[in-house]
Amino acid sequence: MANYKTLTVLLAFLLSACSAHKAEQTVSQTKNKEPLNVLIFLVDDLRSDLGTYGHNHVLSPNIDKLANEGVKFTHAYAQQAICGPSRVSIMTGLRPETTGLYTIDKNGRLRPNQPNVVSMPELFKNHGYKTVSIGKVYHSVTDDQDNWSTHIKKLDNFYADPDNAKTKFAYEAGDVEDDFYKDGKVATDAIKTLQQLKDDKFLMFVGLSKPHLPFNAPKKYWELYDREQFTVPSRKKPDDMYRLTLTKWGELRMYGGIPKEGDTSDELTKTLIHAYYASVSYMDAQVGRVMQALDEMDLRDNTLVILMSDHGYKLGEYGAWNKHTNMELDTKVPLIISRELSHENRKAGVTSNALVENVDIFPSVAQAAGLEMPKVDGQSLLPLLDNPDMQFKEAAYSLFNRGKVMGVTVTNGQWRYTEWRNAATQEIKATELYDHTTSDVATANISGRPQYHELEQHLKALLHNKFPLNAPSFYEKRHVNNH
Incomplete structure (x- = not known):
């Protein structure tokens, strides 16, 4: 009997020791596993005219490279084609009809109607993340600033030529370095901030303003293109279009060198298109700078990277410019999601034709980071990162x-x-x-x-x-x- 009791105690001790070892091993593995970082490039006025989307006349090598490292979505849509409400929708996971924000809130409020809304930086900061906003992330929201650990909003020099500055000209090919214009400064600040945060887990937004007006970019990016390679799109409006469908060009009329009424000439149209794509290539170079820094700091292995636009854009189609409509050109956006390189199910160089929306970004990154989401209108895109060909949504709305x-x-x-x-x-x-x-x-x-x-x-x-x-x-x- 004594021997049986001894064996029982010994067995219990061994089982206890084994369980303790397993628990210790699990804790050790959890401690040693690197936390997920999230880096989001939020680009202003970028339509899906990029090399990776089949537009070979557009030189976007760094964005193309990012697409080769992740999943590219061909049917992604913004919820409203104007930056203020669109960005609030992205940052809250709520559609404009939920937020009630259909224009830019002049008081800079994120929560004029819903005081309990939890924003993306608020959620991540509450879970121990360093939250970073560099460049243009929100349009004019001020009541969410306390939820950014780091908030750097650079002012733009806008113009290298004083005469262009006087007339607020619509475009410029400045004989300057990248850091002269805003996006170059934003990339530099992003790199410096990454150096400071490399030992912390972070959610970082890099807000790149180009190709928003004015279409200003260093001369070397203009020289990547020949204006004569561009064709003037048809100015014909769709038959039987509703009278309120299009706008009177949005902000373009405000800029120097633009007629106050009537169409742009063929020559000016080509120049503006040239200027837009020069701005795209300039912005693309800044994406490349930040991504290179991420690699050099050994942060890419555990960083989820997203490149997205707040809405699309018109470049003279229908005789119209800018966004501000429900049309396909204005609501359709590029979206690329590249998982951390260490992810076991990471897909690279894959295209998904699934219908997705900008409102889906918040729940996607929250799920990837293992955070419990508040109630939102979007849904996580993580299943599509595992299975890009799966059926996802039946429709997208704006x-x-x-x-x-x-x-x-x-x-x-x-x-x-x-x-x-x-x-x-x-x-x-x-x-x-x-x-x-x-x-x-x-x-x-x-x-x-x-x-x-x-x-x-x-x-x-x-x-x-x-x-x-x-x-x-x-x-x-x-x-x-x-x-």
Whole structure:
């Protein structure tokens, strides 16, 4: 009996020791595992005209390289084609119809209607992350600044030529180094901040302003292109387009060298397109600088990298410029997600045609970091990083405010259906249906044509599922509890 008790005690001791060893080993492995860092390049006014997206006339080698290291999304969409509300949507994971922000809030508020909204930097900072905002991240939000551990917002010199500065000219090829203009400074600050944070876990936003107006870039990036290589797009507006669909060019008319009315000439159109792509290549070079620093500091292995745009852009299509519409060119954006190099399921050089939205970024990075998400409108894209060909969403949604009229729109990636509604009553004033099976440029509003009836009804049902006709006014304050 004594021997049995002795054996029992010995066995219990051995089992206890084994369990303790396993627990210690697990703790040790957890401690030794490097925490996930997140680096997001948030670019202003960048449409999907990049080499990696098949636009071989655009020189974007660093972004192309990033795409070769991750998953490139071909059907990513912004929720509103204007930077203020779009960026708030990105940073909260909430759609504009939830935030109630359809224009740039002049008071710089993130939470005018929803005081309990948890922003991306707030969530990460509350979980021990260093949160970094460099360059243009929010447009004008001030009430979220305390949630950034580091907040550097550089002022732009804008112009190398004093005469250009006087007239606020629309473009410039300055004979200057990269650091003269804002994005060069932003990249330098990002690199310096990475050096300071290399031993901490971080969420870093690098806000690159180009290719936003003015299209100013160092001369060497202009010299990558020949203006004559660019063609003037058709100025023809789609047949039967609704009267409020397009804008009067947004901010372009404010700049020097631009006619105050009428179209830009063919020569000026080519110059502006040249200037836009020179700005894209300049911005791309700054992405390359930051990525090189990430590699040199041995941070790439445990850093999730995202490159995205706040919305798309028009370069003379329909005789229009800038964004500010529900059209495909303005809502479609580039999106590249490259997992940390050490990730066991990391996909590289892969393309996903799944429908995704900018509102999905917040839940994606939170899940990747193992953080519990507040209630949001987006959904995590991590399943697509494991299986890029999987079915994900049936539709993507956007809207645009025209004062008393709100345009709400849905796309399945090939067709875009839009309703223009009385913002107070939800009464439908006009509908549009555009074919994007072969081009992002629409040629005719085919809404109401009998041969498209079944397709239109399907898209209409998808739209009404997201924007019900019996919903409250678009201007009614929406209070949501996100805790």
